[in-house]
Amino acid sequence: MSxxxxxxxxxxxxxxxxxxxxxxxxxxxxxxxFQIGACEALADGHSVLVCAPTGSGKTVVGEFxxxxxxxxxxxxxYTTPIKALSNQKFNDLxxxxxxxxxxxxxxxxxxxxxxxxVVMTTEVLRNMLYVGxxxxxxxAYVVMDEVHxxxxxxxxxxxxxxxxxxxxxxxxxxxxxxxxxxEEFGEWLVTVRGDTRVVVHEQRPVPLWQHMMVGNRLFDLFxxxxxxxxxxxxxxxxxxxxxxxxxxxxxxxTRGWRPPHRPDVIARLDxxxxxxxxxxxxxxxxxxxxxRQCVLSGLWLTEPGERDEITTIVEQHIAAIPVEDLDVLGYxxxxxxxxxxxxxxxxxxxxxxxxTVEELFVRGLVRVVFATETLALGINMPARSVVxxxxxxxxxxxxxDITPGEYTQLTGRAGRRGIDIEGHAVVLWSxxxxxGRVAGLASTRTYPLRxxxxxxxxxxxxxxxxxxxxxxxxxxxxSFAQFQADRSVGGLAKQIRxxxxxxxxxxxxxxxxxxxxAEYAALRRELxxxxxxxxxxGARTRRGAVVASLEAxxxxxVIRVPGGRRAGLAVVLDPDVRPHDDPRPLVLTEARWAGRLxxxxxxxxxEPLGTVRIPKTFNHRSPQERRDLASRLxxxxxxxxxxxxxxxxxxxxxxxxxTLRAAIRAHPCHQCPDREAHARWAERxxxxxxxxxxxxxxxxxxxxxxxxxxxRICALLDDRGYLAGDETTPAGRQLARIWxxxxxxxxxCLRAGVWDGLDAAxxxxxxxxLVYESRRDESISDRMPTAAVRDALAATTRIWAxxxxxxxxxxxxxxxEPQLGFVWAAxxxxxxxxxxxVLTSANEVGVELSAGDFVRWCKxxxxxxxxxxxxxxPSGVQAPVAVQARAAARIIRRGVVAQGMFP
Ligand SMILES: Nc1ncnc2c1ncn2[C@@H]1O[C@H](COP(=O)(O)OP(=O)(O)OP(=O)(O)O)[C@@H](O)[C@H]1O
Ligand SMILES: [Mg+2]
Numbered sequence: 001m002s003x004x005x006x007x008x009x010x011x012x013x014x015x016x017x018x019x020x021x022x023x024x025x026x027x028x029x030x031x032x033x034f035q036i037g038a039c040e041a042l043a044d045g046h047s048v049l050v051c052a053p054t055g056s057g058k059t060v061v062g063e064f065x066x067x068x069x070x071x072x073x074x075x076x077x078y079t080t081p082i083k084a085l086s087n088q089k090f091n092d093l094x095x096x097x098x099x100x101x102x103x104x105x106x107x108x109x110x111x112x113x114x115x116x117x118v119v120m121t122t123e124v125l126r127n128m129l130y131v132g133x134x135x136x137x138x139x140a141y142v143v144m145d146e147v148h149x150x151x152x153x154x155x156x157x158x159x160x161x162x163x164x165x166x167x168x169x170x171x172x173x174x175x176x177x178x179x180x181x182x183e184e185f186g187e188w189l190v191t192v193r194g195d196t197r198v199v200v201h202e203q204r205p206v207p208l209w210q211h212m213m214v215g216n217r218l219f220d221l222f223x224x225x226x227x228x229x230x231x232x233x234x235x236x237x238x239x240x241x242x243x244x245x246x247x248x249x250x251x252x253x254t255r256g257w258r259p260p261h262r263p264d265v266i267a268r269l270d271x272x273x274x275x276x277x278x279x280x281x282x283x284x285x286x287x288x289x290x291x292r293q294c295v296l297s298g299l300w301l302t303e304p305g306e307r308d309e310i311t312t313i314v315e316q317h318i319a320a321i322p323v324e325d326l327d328v329l330g331y332x333x334x335x336x337x338x339x340x341x342x343x344x345x346x347x348x349x350x351x352x353x354x355x356t357v358e359e360l361f362v363r364g365l366v367r368v369v370f371a372t373e374t375l376a377l378g379i380n381m382p383a384r385s386v387v388x389x390x391x392x393x394x395x396x397x398x399x400x401d402i403t404p405g406e407y408t409q410l411t412g413r414a415g416r417r418g419i420d421i422e423g424h425a426v427v428l429w430s431x432x433x434x435x436g437r438v439a440g441l442a443s444t445r446t447y448p449l450r451x452x453x454x455x456x457x458x459x460x461x462x463x464x465x466x467x468x469x470x471x472x473x474x475x476x477x478x479s480f481a482q483f484q485a486d487r488s489v490g491g492l493a494k495q496i497r498x499x500x501x502x503x504x505x506x507x508x509x510x511x512x513x514x515x516x517x518a519e520y521a522a523l524r525r526e527l528x529x530x531x532x533x534x535x536x537x538g539a540r541t542r543r544g545a546v547v548a549s550l551e552a553x554x555x556x557x558v559i560r561v562p563g564g565r566r567a568g569l570a571v572v573l574d575p576d577v578r579p580h581d582d583p584r585p586l587v588l589t590e591a592r593w594a595g596r597l598x599x600x601x602x603x604x605x606x607e608p609l610g611t612v613r614i615p616k617t618f619n620h621r622s623p624q625e626r627r628d629l630a631s632r633l634x635x636x637x638x639x640x641x642x643x644x645x646x647x648x649x650x651x652x653x654x655x656x657x658x659t660l661r662a663a664i665r666a667h668p669c670h671q672c673p674d675r676e677a678h679a680r681w682a683e684r685x686x687x688x689x690x691x692x693x694x695x696x697x698x699x700x701x702x703x704x705x706x707x708x709x710x711x712r713i714c715a716l717l718d719d720r721g722y723l724a725g726d727e728t729t730p731a732g733r734q735l736a737r738i739w740x741x742x743x744x745x746x747x748x749c750l751r752a753g754v755w756d757g758l759d760a761a762x763x764x765x766x767x768x769x770l771v772y773e774s775r776r777d778e779s780i781s782d783r784m785p786t787a788a789v790r791d792a793l794a795a796t797t798r799i800w801a802x803x804x805x806x807x808x809x810x811x812x813x814x815x816x817e818p819q820l821g822f823v824w825a826a827x828x829x830x831x832x833x834x835x836x837x838v839l840t841s842a843n844e845v846g847v848e849l850s851a852g853d854f855v856r857w858c859k860x861x862x863x864x865x866x867x868x869x870x871x872x873x874p875s876g877v878q879a880p881v882a883v884q885a886r887a888a889a890r891i892i893r894r895g896v897v898a899q900g901m902f903p
Pocket of ligand 1: 029030031032035052053054055056057058059060177380417418
């Protein structure tokens with residue numbers, strides 16, 4: 001900054017943004033241009049949207065909003081999607097501005113709620129807005145950290161609700177990970193929030209190198225040009241595939257492949273100086289097993305002095321956990337791993353364990369972490385390297401390939417700003433991990449933010465209560481969801497207009513002086529549709545016949561393979577008669593080849609032509625035995641292949657086809673000399689017309705789609721007495737305080753009084769069925785803790801079934817069915833049983849519950865019980881169920897569940 005012009009510009013800036021200059025001197029580093037740009041926009045009074053990669057320093061912009069609020073005597077709320085992240089942020093801000101200036105509001109904690117700066121989860125702010133809390137007074141800035149959560153399938157709507165409802169005067173600071181449609185998102189923000197500056201920064205703060213590890217060799221993924229796969233890597237992989245299974249070259253290389261031993265991978269990467277590292281394994285069990293593998297192999301990544309340091313830190317973190325709970329938490333094994341420098345990180349761990357791992361990793365004491373993808377969300381735990389063991393993950397029912405967005409998010413953890421010069425992403429090669437695909441993922445830059453907003457019952461009563469129905473409906477149309485739908489509608493409408501112009505041109509081209517060519521063309525179309533339909537049917541029957549004929553084969557049957565590489569006679573070794581639609585018989589051919597054939601080898605049904613005896617001990621892998629059997633096959637006397645007569649087209653037999661043909665011949669246009677030229681235009685016309693009709697249908701589906709859902713929701717709430725026109729009824733006001741996913745079901749149960757008369761533990765057990773959601777199919781014993789629980793559950797389920805029916809009638813999504821998996825755990829814990837006993841009791845009824853799961857479900861249960869405790873009863877007097885709910889919540893909040901909560 002030496003040129004006079006630059007100095008002048010800098011000086012002007014300083015005069016223009018004195019507050020910003022005071023602020024930036026508080027950092028030990030120079031701010032990046034994108035940070036400066038965003039802060040200046042903020043200082044100028046705009047809202048900002050900052051999209052920048054993981055770890056690039058977006059927080060600075062949020063902190064500037066905090067600074068501006070304090071400097072002007074106003075308020076700033078800093079919102080995050082995760083309680084743990086809120087806690088972290090709270091601590092940071094207290095350190096910077098002192099405890100008096102900063103408060104914390106999460107489901108777990110209420111600290112200094114009246115402070116000018118309050119850190120909170122986004123849900124807390126949404127609830128404040130609906131309740132009309134006075135805390136909003138004087139609010140000047142809201143920071144929404146990790147605003148891309150708006151796309152989250154389950155919770156995303158909350159972000160849109162907040163963005164839509166915040167008073168117009170509030171400046172919004174939205175911090176987002178990289179998304180490819182930042183401009184679109186920004187445009188929406190302008191429509192709902194007014195003036196908003198979009199600051200997009202693409203560059204990672206620490207450059208990322210992509211590698212692939214094959215066996216114990218580490219390769220650059222990209223070649224010298226930086227965009228195509230490293231040719232040396234390709235050569236090496238081809239070589240390896242050849243060695244894996246020489247006999248089956250190119251067929252099933254997976255057979256000879258073994259995944260590399262983790263301690264070897266770690267040792268290799270350690271020798272390259274790539275530790276600390278995070279290995280993503282998309283399963284909790286897999287993460288735990290990986291740690292065990294390292295421990296059993298005798299791996300030590302720490303020095304003796306560090307081990308004591310580790311133990312000290314661990315003991316600080318677990319001080320509040322009752323000693324008797326440590327065994328069931330697997331404490332000793334966990335500590336052993338930590339002292340060696342390895343750990344797992346996933347949602348099955350209790351928060352105290354996760355936080356310990358995070359701290360030890362950030363301090364460089366734990367050097368290897370095996371993690372599920374939850375680590376990639378939110379928490380600040382960068383590494384030098386990120387390792388991916390596989391390119392697919394199990395999402396509950398299927399294995400899904402990793403998307404480019406996920407790949408970027410996961411590998412984004414590699415490279416610590418200020419510590420590493422570069423970060424490294426290492427994909428472990430396996431026969432499924434094609435380097436070309438990995439290279440594609442690593443270089444794709446499209447992961448758009450999509451709205452997941454949909455109106456809920458709770459939202460409806462809150463909105464109607466505040467604004468009346470009409471205004472509420474208009475507000476919904478402001479959502480990003482509707483914005484995106486409308487946008488796509490705009491594009492579709494344009495396309496339709498273009499198509500309609502083209503259709504007119506086509507119509508002009510097919511005008512025929514003999515008669516109505518469109519009518520004639522329609523007949524021809526009908527004929528070809530009918531013929532195609534019959535042909536499809538024929539193919540289906542034929543395939544069925546082939547499958548049936550293959551399934552009828554017996555060992556020893558001799559068949560003729562009609563064509564292809566294996567053409568000729570073959571004897572069936574194993575017909576493969578498992579019940580499925582795709583038989584793959586194992587055969588031996590005349591040419592002594594043994595292997596499985598498939599449906600594609602048989603265009604028509606097979607018939608056994610004879611049999612040969614197969615020796616009982618026959619081994620098709622033995623060349624000698626193959627030769628013997630093949631010679632017996634060749635010696636067999638079978639008729640030569642017959643030339644099949646071509647099938648008569650089934651169409652000829654169809655009456656409808658005959659009628660259509662006659663009508664076509666009789667049509668005046670049939671004799672036109674230009675008939676085929678006209679017909680070609682007519683075909684184009686028909687195709688485009690069909691496409692245009694489909695576009696029309698798509699538009700209809702999208703316009704006002706949210707408004708219509710909202711109307712259906714309101715109609716249902718009217719019916720059930722939660723809404724009366726523009727008013728909320730007393731029952732509606734109770735529903736307005738139930739934020740649960742099963743909001744209406746909770747309200748219905750409260751209103752019907754089916755939970756009255758339960759004691760605290762029984763109530764916790766019953767209410768748990770409305771929060772708990774199993775990750776897999778559970779077959780749970782229906783043994784219940786008490787008769788009262790059984791009856792209350794039966795009544796709850798009845799109410800659910802009736803509600804689900806009326807939802808179905810109105811084409812609304814059905815409320816989730818109550819699930820029994822947490823009943824025993826909730827009951828026992830609320831009876832003050834120890835953690836060990838509680839987890840065992842869940843196990844006894846067939847539910848696998850990790851301690852981490854247990855804590856998470858307890859916190860959700862706690863949330864709902866607290867809502868039930870304070871939601872205003874329609875009768876105006878406090879219901880006994882509210883008293884029990886409060887009592888239950890008090891008991892549940894203890895031991896491992898209370899960890900990290902303010903007492
Ligand atoms: N201009 C800068 N120069 C050097 N270091 C910086 C700069 N800005 C921020 N940092 C540091 O970079 C690290 C990451 O910053 P930060 O947590 O704000 O990233 P982020 O963009 O919020 O990432 P994420 O998407 O993971 O939340 C922090 O340790 C921060 O102190
Ligand atoms: Mg951040």
